[in-house]
Amino acid sequence: MRTLGLSIYYQILMSLRTKPALFFSVFFPIFLFILFGNLWGATDNSYVFFILTGILGMNVATEGIYAIGPVIKGYYSGEMIRYFKKLPLNILVHFSGLIVSRFLSLFVITICLFIISSLMFGHAFNVEQLLNISLGMLVGIFLFSFLGLVVAFTFMKSDQNSSQKGGLSNIIYYVVIFTSDAFYPVGQLNPLMQEICNWLPMNPILNIMRGNETNWVAISLWLSVSVLLFSFLFKKFQSTR
Numbered sequence: 001m002r003t004l005g006l007s008i009y010y011q012i013l014m015s016l017r018t019k020p021a022l023f024f025s026v027f028f029p030i031f032l033f034i035l036f037g038n039l040w041g042a043t044d045n046s047y048v049f050f051i052l053t054g055i056l057g058m059n060v061a062t063e064g065i066y067a068i069g070p071v072i073k074g075y076y077s078g079e080m081i082r083y084f085k086k087l088p089l090n091i092l093v094h095f096s097g098l099i100v101s102r103f104l105s106l107f108v109i110t111i112c113l114f115i116i117s118s119l120m121f122g123h124a125f126n127v128e129q130l131l132n133i134s135l136g137m138l139v140g141i142f143l144f145s146f147l148g149l150v151v152a153f154t155f156m157k158s159d160q161n162s163s164q165k166g167g168l169s170n171i172i173y174y175v176v177i178f179t180s181d182a183f184y185p186v187g188q189l190n191p192l193m194q195e196i197c198n199w200l201p202m203n204p205i206l207n208i209m210r211g212n213e214t215n216w217v218a219i220s221l222w223l224s225v226s227v228l229l230f231s232f233l234f235k236k237f238q239s240t241r
Contacts, residue, residue, distance in 0.1 A: 025063070025105060029055045033113055036183065037121055048123040052113050053133060053209040054182035057202055059109065060137050063102045064144025065151065065173050099141060106137050129211065136209035139219065143201055146226035147172065153233035176202045 036051045110133055117123045151169050180202035181187055187194030187203070197203045198215050201222045207214040 025059065026109060029059050029109055030112060030116065033116060034120065037117070045121065045123055048117055048121045049125075049129070049210070050185075051183065052117060053136075053206055054180075055113070056106065056110060056133060056137060056209065057140065057180070057182050057206045058177055059106055060140035060205065061144050061173060061176055061202065063106065064141055064146075065148040065169055068098060068102060068141070068145040068148055099145065103138060103141055106141070107134065110134075110137070132211045133209045136205050136207075139208060140205040143205065143219065143223050143226065146223065146230055147201070149230045150226055150233065153230060176200065181206055 032055050033052060036055075037048055040047045040051075110130070114125050114130075117125065148169070151172060154168065179186065179197055179200055181197065182202060187197040198207075199218045201218070204215045204219045206212075
């Protein structure tokens, strides 16, 4: 446990020293919450909780698609695994530390948003909502991490295909965000749109956070397909090295 704790600690330190990552994972979500909360939350208090969970869902997708997935792929493409094998710790401890550190960062951001919500908008949160949000973030970080891994391992030669990899990551990310109920209930436009949104990966995660009825079948399918695709791409990557 001490080794895992140190791994989590150093992963958090590394993320704090990366200024772009610090801005988009901490300050940008707070800025969005204050902005949208003042625009619509002042007249509709229920929107405060809606936008808070939407921003956290966006952060979960950002961490999985842009952070955890590409980082783990970089360990393999840069032959860092050989280095990790010589360290006096299990490689799974290092990977677990990476994922847990991102989850803890998200949890701290959640607490900050709760405080801002209470001070600025008078919207108090309870333990049940915190537990629902924590469960949604935990499920989401695994789901989007594997999606990020699939994208990262799709392009083996990162130097030659970095623009393609980045383009695919951006397409997946923005489709996931803007076809979901993260910032606005898009699914209310028509019943067909609602059904489509509920089968895409973001809405089920948001529904967990909001304590709504959740499409666990969709979550299971997205997670299973992502894990299987990653396993296939990883084995293919190993065999071609």
